[in-house]
Amino acid sequence: MRKSIIAGNWKLNKTCKEAVELVTELNRDLSETTDVDVVVCPPFTALRDISDVLVDSKIGLGAQNLYWEDSGAFTGEISAPMIKDAGAQYVIIGHSERRQFFGETDETVNKKIRAALAHDLTPIVCVGEMLEDREAGKTEDVIKTQFSGSFAGLSAEEMEKLVIAYEPVWAIGTGKTATKEQAQEVHQLIRQLLTAAHGESTAESIRIQYGGSVKPDNIAELIAQPDIDGALVGGASLKADSFTQIVKNSLGVAK
Ligand code: 13P
Numbered sequence: 001m002r003k004s005i006i007a008g009n010w011k012l013n014k015t016c017k018e019a020v021e022l023v024t025e026l027n028r029d030l031s032e033t034t035d036v037d038v039v040v041c042p043p044f045t046a047l048r049d050i051s052d053v054l055v056d057s058k059i060g061l062g063a064q065n066l067y068w069e070d071s072g073a074f075t076g077e078i079s080a081p082m083i084k085d086a087g088a089q090y091v092i093i094g095h096s097e098r099r100q101f102f103g104e105t106d107e108t109v110n111k112k113i114r115a116a117l118a119h120d121l122t123p124i125v126c127v128g129e130m131l132e133d134r135e136a137g138k139t140e141d142v143i144k145t146q147f148s149g150s151f152a153g154l155s156a157e158e159m160e161k162l163v164i165a166y167e168p169v170w171a172i173g174t175g176k177t178a179t180k181e182q183a184q185e186v187h188q189l190i191r192q193l194l195t196a197a198h199g200e201s202t203a204e205s206i207r208i209q210y211g212g213s214v215k216p217d218n219i220a221e222l223i224a225q226p227d228i229d230g231a232l233v234g235g236a237s238l239k240a241d242s243f244t245q246i247v248k249n250s251l252g253v254a255k
Contacts, residue, residue: 129170
């Protein structure tokens with residue numbers, strides 16, 4: 001049985017002060033939650049302050065991106081050792097917003113996964129189709145291409161250390177959640193791709209989150225699906241009450 005993982009992707013939101021306020025509330029409400037892994041992913045600037053608040057907490061901390069070199073002349077970039085040093089254990093890689101607006105490709109995603117793993121950070125690797133892909137019946141092709149490019153050359157042992165997030169781009173920030181059937185269909189496809197590449201036991205151990213307009217009132221039906229192992233939450237992770245409610249509503253849901 002895979003343990004669910006619910007992560008909040010704060011995107012480009014929260015000053016250090018606001019971030020500390022939010023995580024202090026989450027820590028009060030969720031610090032004893034052990035049945036699901038809870039992670040917050042603030043902007044880089046707030047990592048250090050938040051990690052101080054989360055000392056001894058069950059809540060995990062993640063960054064939203066990284067660069068694959070450890071150090072050097074790469075103005076504006078942040079490396080895996082720096083993220084680690086700031087107190088994080090996770091890093092989101094290949095989010096669709098980075099693919100759309102910042103030139104992220106499957107090849108750079110692959111390099112970033114390797115850098116994260118080399119420094120003991122758990123990558124949360126995002127895949128997902130655009131609306132025009134879905135409408136053209138190309139969802140499966142897009143996921144297969146992203147899968148083979150992003151995870152190229154990774155061993156079963158390496159794959160077991162990461163989390164995958166399926167985020168249909170058309171469902172992000174739009175209020176349009178994929179139906180539980182649409183989400184499960186793609187999660188099952190990803191599980192099949194994992195099985196074909198690395199065998200059943202590896203495939204069964206890897207957690208696949210769903211992301212895209214996850215809210216307190218839809219988390220339970222999503223997480224009830226056999227291949228949905230958690231959520232990557234955007235907008236609803238920016239307020240303590242909605243994120244806490246998502247975590248609580250995910251608990252005890254029969255698969
Ligand atoms: P929303 O929950 O705001 O749709 O964002 C989803 C997302 O992109 C999480 O990474």
